[in-house]
Amino acid sequence: MRRFMSKAAVLPVCMALVLNAGTYMSCSGITVSRTACAVSKADNNRMEEAGTVQLLKDASVETSAMCFWEYSNNITECCWLFDSDGEQEIVDYINGIKLGDAVKDVDTDKLKGNMYSLEIGSKAGAFISFTWYDGYVFLNNGSIYKADIDFDRIKNYQWQEKNKMSLSLFPNIRYIALKDGKWNTKFLAKSKKNQPHGLKITSAKLKGTKLEVKLKNKTKKETYFGEYFSVQAKVDGKWYDIPAKDEMVFNDIAYIMKAGGKTKKVYDLTPYGELPSGKYRIVVEGASAEFNI
Numbered sequence: 001m002r003r004f005m006s007k008a009a010v011l012p013v014c015m016a017l018v019l020n021a022g023t024y025m026s027c028s029g030i031t032v033s034r035t036a037c038a039v040s041k042a043d044n045n046r047m048e049e050a051g052t053v054q055l056l057k058d059a060s061v062e063t064s065a066m067c068f069w070e071y072s073n074n075i076t077e078c079c080w081l082f083d084s085d086g087e088q089e090i091v092d093y094i095n096g097i098k099l100g101d102a103v104k105d106v107d108t109d110k111l112k113g114n115m116y117s118l119e120i121g122s123k124a125g126a127f128i129s130f131t132w133y134d135g136y137v138f139l140n141n142g143s144i145y146k147a148d149i150d151f152d153r154i155k156n157y158q159w160q161e162k163n164k165m166s167l168s169l170f171p172n173i174r175y176i177a178l179k180d181g182k183w184n185t186k187f188l189a190k191s192k193k194n195q196p197h198g199l200k201i202t203s204a205k206l207k208g209t210k211l212e213v214k215l216k217n218k219t220k221k222e223t224y225f226g227e228y229f230s231v232q233a234k235v236d237g238k239w240y241d242i243p244a245k246d247e248m249v250f251n252d253i254a255y256i257m258k259a260g261g262k263t264k265k266v267y268d269l270t271p272y273g274e275l276p277s278g279k280y281r282i283v284v285e286g287a288s289a290e291f292n293i
Contacts, residue, residue: 053145054095055130055137056120061087064121068159069131069170071115076167079159086157087120093153094118094130099137100146106136108176108184116151117171127247129171138172168241174273177243181276183235191232191239194288198223199257201289204282211267211282211291217257224254225285229267232288234279242280245273 111134177187198219
């Protein structure tokens with residue numbers, strides 16, 4: 001589980017789930033941060049001057065913990081910093097970095113070394129993040145800049161609660177894993193075997209960005225399912241978890257299904273952005289069904 005922590009409590013604002021191909025614990029109504037946006041309002045095809053972009057602009061160190069991500073030797077880990085003074089020092093250092101030239105395209109297969117990311121809540125209550133990989137910064141709007149960042153310096157702070165995570169949960173990994181309309185499995189996590197707990201998806205039909213699903217309780221006792229779902233892609237005969245483009249918010253509720261009961265549910269795939277053509281499957285409480293794009 002991928003969580004975004006507040007200073008006041010382990011759970012941030014209230015009880016809902018926010019997903020970016022993983023899960024955040026947070027409040028409904030949260031939207032994706034665009035504070036690091038590098039696209040000019042006057043001309044959407046023109047990048048702003050690199051020196052005007054602050055990677056952690058409007059970070060709220062007083063109210064939220066900072067999350068540090070590292071991908072090294074095929075292992076993804078994240079940990080937390082709860083010290084406001086330390087967070088502020090990191091924010092000041094990051095925001096003081098003058099970014100290099102904006103880059104339209106990067107051959108990510110040629111990038112080497114460890115991949116890092118910093119993530120924190122903003123004063124507006126949204127999420128701010130950037131990902132650094134071999135001299136390039138990837139923002140959550142798809143913009144890419146050259147940048148020199150000393151992550152050995154950042155590692156020296158008192159990070160806590162280190163956990164192994166799925167690479168598909170890494171902030172902004174979509175802009176690294178999806179290139180020229182194709183998924184690069186080098187930057188995707190293989191899907192684990194789905195284990196449905198009495199639930200079965202009997203039909204999945206895609207209409208625009210809406211996926212109409214028919215669910216059935218195939219057991220002889222009551223079961224339930226929530227609003228949470230994920231999407232996986234089949235690439236070269238294998239299934240992979242794919243990252244969403246935008247944060248996804250789910251109400252933390254359960255829908256009860258009686259024994260042998262049937263129901264319909266519509267899932268909005270808009271947060272996954274434009275998906276390349278291919279075979280996909282939706283996963284709900286371990287139950288899955290395939291569909292094509």
